[in-house]
Amino acid sequence: MLATAPDFDVLIVGAGISGIGMAAHMEMQCPGTSYAIVERRENLGGTWDLFRYPGIRSDSDMHTLGFVFEPWKHEKSIADAPAILEYLNTIVDERGIRKHIRYQRKVVSADWRSDEARWHVTIEQADGSETRVTANFLYLGSGYYDYDQAYDPGFAFGDFKGQVIHPQFWPDDLDYTNKNVVVIGSGATAVTIVPSMAKKAAKVTMLQRTPTWMFSRPAKDGLANFLRKILPEETAYKITRWKNITLQDFAFKQARKKPEKVKKMLKKRIVKALGKDNYDEPTFTPPYDPWDQRLCLVPDADLFEAMKSGKAQVVTAKISSFTETGIALDNGEKLDADIIVTATGLKLAVCGKIAVSQDGKPVDFSERFYYKGCMFSNLPNLAVVFGYLNASWTLRSDVNSEYVCRVINTMKSKGADVAVPVLAADHALEEDDIFDFSSGYIQRALDIMPKSAIAYPWRLNQEYVTDRKIMQDGPVEDGILSIHAAGANAQTSEEQLEAAE
Incomplete structure (x- = not known):
């Protein structure tokens, strides 16, 4: 010693x-x-x-x-x-x-x-x-x-005169009330930010180069809340935890074994949440199988609700350039933006x-x-x-x-x-x-x-x-x-x- x-x-x-x-x-x-x-x-x-x-x-x-x-x-x-x-x-x-x-x-x-x-x-x-x-x-x-550093995709913002924000370094005093916001990215961060900002912004656009598989579920676990009323707290928690672990494991393995079946299920749930008239299949169909990347959770269908209200939209395109007033896309379209959020990953x-x-x-x-x-x-x-x-x-x-x-x-x-x-x-x-x-x-x-x-x-x-x-x-x-x-x-x-x- x-x-x-x-x-x-x-x-x-x-x-x-x-x-x-x-x-x-x-x-x-x-x-x-x-x-x-x-x-x-x-x-x-x-x-x-x-x-x-x-x-x-x-x-x-x-x-x-x-x-x-x-x-x-x-x-x-x-x-x-x-x-x-x-x-x-x-x-x-x-x-x-x-x-x-x-x-x-x-x-x-x-x-x-x-x-x-x-x-x-x-x-x-x-x-x-x-x-x-x-x-x-x-x-x-x-x-x-x-x-200390977020992932930098190498954007050249050029003449853009608005604000550029990265989610990892969000300013406390950012006012986006009645502003046009473009969130670049399609991962969990973007899917979280868009419906939240849409509550106060004029419009929020999620600009994605590639779609992400999404699934919606209630933010409240009905079984968990029921069990807590009739069982001791720890017992209810153990049962709910076991249930959710089992379901997570089953869903992942199903995605690996039967990807086409899982794709159909995910699309069906999005159509139900968004409505047939608002659903655009290419926007929600990634070029990879579910769980080749992590699925994006949409609790209480909040993103889809924001889209149905007209306060949010999802655009699939590549960035051609940044202009004084927003983003020029490779398809010839332009997105007006007062604020650009680069939710491009960690x-x-x-x-x-x-x-x-x-x-x-x-x-x-x-x-x-x-x-x-x-x-x-x-x-x-x-x-x-x-x-x-x-x-x-x-x-x-x-x-x-x-x-x-x-x-x-x-x-x-x-x-x-x-x-x-x-x-x-x-x-x-x-x-x-x-x-x-x-x-x-x-x-x-x-x-x-x-x-x-x-x-x-x-x-x-x-x-x-x-x-x-x-x-x-x-x-x-x-x-x-x-x-x-x-x-x-x-x-x-x-x-x-x-x-x-």
Whole structure:
């Protein structure tokens, strides 16, 4: 054992859903284990505090985007950001987590020191000064996209005299009352913004280059609200959560097995919501199968209602140029705009853009394999969360948090301070596409993403039910994860790095 203990047993980066979830699981599963959460922003909430655009809401139901341990009690299961922040604030207050959060602390770098069996973490504070802390285990709940830069599609706005806004950096004082607004994009952000802005704007146009598969569902879960009236809160939540997980899984697999059948179903639901006279099939027919990209949720058919009222429209075309008063399209048409919103997607980032190193040598995550969708090959005492693409983010957050707590408890029981998934240099693993999705933000980031093999455990799986069973019930010491004291029964750092190259 080293003469001095680290500052924290576990350092959690990010006070969003992933970081708060890990802290809550530690409170339940690892009593007596010291931890801190460092958050670069002034408030907790992550995505739900960062994004301030009109209508910001979940695109997953809160019975699965909510945590397994904390029932969602609101009437609406498709929730807006204020309701989600209220939920998170309740958790940190009721579970004693708030006192562990350090705000306006940005993690700049983290170096694993093998001789000390701890991470040396450099943190930038609000005044620009830097401080250093040590931790035995590092848990990155820092999200999946770049908080500083949005994706830039290379638009040249030229002579346009109006305002250009990106949803990631929405100004608090934007007045769009009786203005003409063009929202460029067709993903979840655009589908959220358009009906919300249409309530006050003169007209809102969603300009899409390519359509997106959409589906409408009520914002309220009727069964959930009924069960809450007749059953204890936790029981009702468990039933609703199981129902929604099962339906999500069934819908995804149906889309992969019978895409034409799912296409017909989705189109039928749009026709019903929009009306035959307002439905234009090419506008709602993407050139790819459902769930090749994530489906866009339209709660309570709000987008279609805005279109029927004449306050919103969807135009499919490419941009030819930007004029003083709007956008010229490649089909010869023009769109007048006082405000242009570029909802063109996010820019992905790995591990919060933290400069991670191992005994002073930079870690290239694109050369490491995922281990159980949680840790990385030959990298000790570090875990991350990258949520499911075909289900709610929090489902992965929950299983990863529970699993890491099991690892930490196993380390404690053995008097060990190192847990590392060992992958030999001659592993001969067959690689798989890490994401079988065609979404632009995914494809643009493939070169920085960690590797994923075709077989478990060296992959980022997209099967929640399978992951949950393995992570909860499978042995922690599986013959791959080496748990030991520093310097004992371990490869050297040099050998570990060579194995990952």
